[in-house]
Amino acid sequence: MDTIIQQLFNAAQLGAVYALIALGYSMVYGIIRLINFAHGDIFMLGGFIGLLLTTRFGWMPFYLLLPLAMLLTALVGVAIERVAYRRLRNAQRMSVVITTLGVGIFLENLVRLTVGPETRQIPARLPSAPVVWLQQHLGAFVTWDKLLIILISLALMAILWLVVNRTLIGTAMRAVADNKDAVPLMGVNLNLVIAVTFAIGSALAAAGGIFYGQAYSIDPYMGIDLGWKAFIAAVIGGIGSIEGAVLGSFLLAGVEVITVAYLSSNLKNGIAFGLLILLLLVWPWGIMGKPTLKKV
């Protein structure tokens, strides 16, 4: 039996989680040219907040749990920006990057100390029965939770696109991305725009963390590896670009899954990253990235 369709669903689920993380990297970079290395750990924290809510409030349905966890994680993201990054906004670039690494290590150890180092799973809140239609018509064994994770992720990305392109705050975000120094002179509250960006990025990462904890598992250090993967996906797509982050994520997940399916699981990372280096040689700014020219 051919399993290609099933593999495509595997890739879509993984790509959706990568994309939810990659968006946060890309948006923050787009606005203040900061690579927030603590973002992978925000994703981890979102997963653990989801775990806490599901275990403490067993009655809470998923459609309430997901937004609540996203909101809480967004608050953490905003708090981190306020406490750790804002004062360094005009400092040397390297100081902020080191601070983001420090915040990441702090979050990892905070969760390890309070929750413990063991691998955990978020108790299933989505139905795990196979989708009968797909099984009968395409011969693919896909469970409902996998399909829902993919669909909800895509919906969140669509909402994000609308917010950025169709609302006032979105316009402000795009304006700040275009010229951080001139926009405040027009009466735009720069701090607010940056805070909103961190909030949105953290909320999306939290959704990714919860989906990851449902589909796979969570542990305090998962943000490191997955954060890197998502960061790479954002760079491939063109860092700073929302469409690029999504495209890069699905591309990375697709290459990974196809390598395992048709070549060898031993070569997964080797081939995936080798291909991506080639891609960057062709498009140094990423697929959707805008070349920034330095004026001399």
Next chain:
Amino acid sequence: MKLCTLALLPLLVLAGCKPAAKELKIGVSAPTTGSISATGQSAKNAIALVQDEINAGGGVQVGDKQVKVRFILEDDEDKPESTATVFQKLINQDKVLAIIGSYTSKCSNAGAPIAEASGIPVVSPWSTNPNVTKGRKFIFRACFIDPFQGRVVAQFATSKLKAKTGAVLYDVASDYNKGIAEVFRDEFTKMGGKIVGFETYNTKDTDFSAQLTKIKGANPEVLFLPNYFNEVPLQIQQARKLGLTAVMLGGDGWDNPELVKLGGKVMDGNYFSNHYSPDIDNPIAKGFIAKYKARFGLVPDAAAALTYDSANLILKAVATAGKADSKAIRDALAATVGFQGVTGNITYGGGGDPVKGAVVIKVEDGKFVFDSAVNP
């Protein structure tokens, strides 16, 4: 003034030379944090039990006097590089006589060369990879080795489950997983089975769906997962969600209460090979299990039982050697014959690997149930 100091000097030298052997120090290198911290916890519990037992009786008999024993436990985080640091610290700073550890084979392989070079005897409770003791004089273990374990599982699959086709998914970055996976593949093929899938992943991967979907396409009757208890439940869960129906098999890396805590119902009906079963009729094991349960409220896993045996092996060797000397302890260890432990009898026939049997355990209703015993 000067004369006075000079006159005192011989006294001081004498005082310095006198062995101040108030206690005997034995090091323990165990992963009390990190991904398999549950195993480190088992080790810690077993060591606490041994230390209290021996010291309650006044300590270990060394020559003509009794000496109290102190176990110094250090966390190696289940990382080879940390294990090397821990071994160095135990040997150079704490001046331990012998070391118990480490637990996973990749860590033992990092620590063993350091102990070997310093002439400190090591008993690894849980490292089953053959390379750990190979070509080394000071390294011993309390458990069987992977070629035996791989054969036990392959035999179980072909003769008891009557499986004709099998597949393997293993962590290619870990010595233990890789070693046992290859033995299983070879033995299963030799016994007339066919390996239809041989897939790998890397430590810390959490998404196995691409590999499992590929294995599903080959439709094996059994799937061998020689990985650790913190990953196996996720692998089985993902496999079931992808529609894989094979019986899952594993090795001693499955043995930890976390396995069913994390996996729940999906673990039922699967089998793994192990060092001992709490159901086995052995008076020493019964006593140990009762004490362990009373103090920690848990049924001891194999890592706890093997740690208990390793510590007692060393204490017995110290008593046999009659002196607190690492070389003498090593010689006494190598000459161990018919040591009766929780996990069976241990005899070293020259090398550091004991000749021991294995058991196959079935997971039923979230419990580990004895299925069958296999002797070498």
